[in-house]
Amino acid sequence: MQPSKISKLEEQAIKLLLERGEGILQSELWHELGVSSRDGSRIAIKLEKKGLVKRVRILANDRWTMKLVPQIKRFNPSALFGSPCPLCPFNQNCGPNQSVSPIGCTLIEEWIISSSRGGQSAEYQT
């Protein structure tokens, strides 16, 4: 699957959505972005088609409106702390369609299990 292109305005919208966390009214979004309601709606629809937001109809201030609820979360790099990949001797050749793959990698599997239990390390076997 090809990653879809994200416009500058869509990128700004995503940043706003991630800052708000719980979502934002569609009208607030286009106000914050400084675009017309028509352009704001287009951006919201594009983001929904890309699976980045869900548009939910809600009643706000006695009016039906759309709320954009993010379907993504801010990336937390600390979640990767202790991953065996940076020091792995197979790192350069690991990936989809490569000679080595994370799928079936026992080091990754052990690290994920260990991390979920509060540990952080996987040891290489020589």
Ligand code: SF4
């Ligand atoms: S997924 Fe496994 S084999 Fe690939 S780089 Fe990470 S530890 Fe090494």
